[in-house]
Structure formats: structure tokens, C-alpha cells
Amino acid sequence: xxxxxxxxxxxxxxxxVKGRPYLRVVHGSGKNRKRCYLGPADDYEHAAPILxxxxxxxxEIDYAAVVQDAVDTLLAYASxxxxxxxxxEWLAKVRRLREVLEEELERVKAMxxxxxxxxxxxxxxxxxxxx
Numbered sequence: 096x097x098x099x100x101x102x103x104x105x106x107x108x109x110x111x112v113k114g115r116p117y118l119r120v121v122h123g124s125g126k127n128r129k130r131c132y133l134g135p136a137d138d139y140e141h142a143a144p145i146l147x148x149x150x151x152x153x154x155e156i157d158y159a160a161v162v163q164d165a166v167d168t169l170l171a172y173a174s175x176x177x178x179x180x181x182x183x184e185w186l187a188k189v190r191r192l193r194e195v196l197e198e199e200l201e202r203v204k205a206m207x208x209x210x211x212x213x214x215x216x217x218x219x220x221x222x223x224x225x226x
Contacts, residue, residue: 096120098120098122098131099120099133099141100120100131100132100133101120102132103122104122105120105121105122105123106120106121106133107119107120108120108121108130109136115135116135116136116137117132117133117134117135117136118133118134118135118136119131119132119133120133140198162189162193164190166186166189167184169182170182170185173185
């Protein structure tokens with residue numbers, strides 16, 4: 096798997112500390128082994144009531160849900176403080192940011208598809224013996 100923390104290839108490993116499961120990605124083996132901590136395998140039990148965010152670990156983050164929860168929390172805070180106009184401005188900025196991120200995601204997906212096609216065509220060339 097590709098490590099969400101450092102981007103290098105590795106294998107996902109579940110391990111336990113005091114009976115609680117955690118996740119990490121292990122890169123390499125032996126003395127060259129490196130580990131990237133991803134977080135608890137279960138929910139953050141103590142922080143969740145405070146943050147109101149759906150956080151689990153880096154391998155399973157639903158970024159859209161985290162952003163949505165953060166926006167909802169921010170708007171609720173602004174509403175309680177009587178910052179309605181400011182909240183509308185923030186919301187407009189967040190919506191524009193979401194549009195930009197969606198456009199960028201589509202661009203990345205298109206590049207990914209192009210690279211996959213290129214890789215397949217290179218495989219075909221090698222199988223046929225073209226160079």
C-alpha cells in the first residue's frame with residue numbers, strides 16, 4: 096500500500112498497546128525498517144466529543160466529512176456569536192474552495208487515467224518487442 100503519511104510503499108500493520116489497536120505502515124525490513132504511525136484502529140474516543148470531527152486514523156480519513164464537520168461547527172459558532180454576515184462570507188469562501196478542490200481532483204484523476212493508459216501501452220510495446 097502507499098503510505099498516507101510519507102507516500103512510500105509499505106505494508107499496513109495493526110499492533111496493540113495496552114490492549115488498544117493501532118495502525119502503522121512498515122517500510123523495508125530488518126535494520127532498514129521504518130514505521131509510520133497512522134493512529135488508533137478504532138475511533139478517537141476522548142477527543143471526538145470535543146472536536147465533533149469524524150477522525151479515525153490517516154488510513155481511513157474521510158476528508159470531505161472532516162471538512163463538512165468543521166464548516167458546520169464554524170457556522171454554528173458564528174451564529175451563536177451573532178456573526179451571521181461573516182458566517183455567510185465564510186460559507187461563500189468555503190464553497191469556492193470546494194469547487195476549486197473538486198476541479199483539481201478531476202484534473203488529477205484525468206492525469207492518473209492518462210498515466211495508466213501510457214503504462215498499458217508501454218507494456219504492450221515491451222510484450223511485442225517494440226522499442
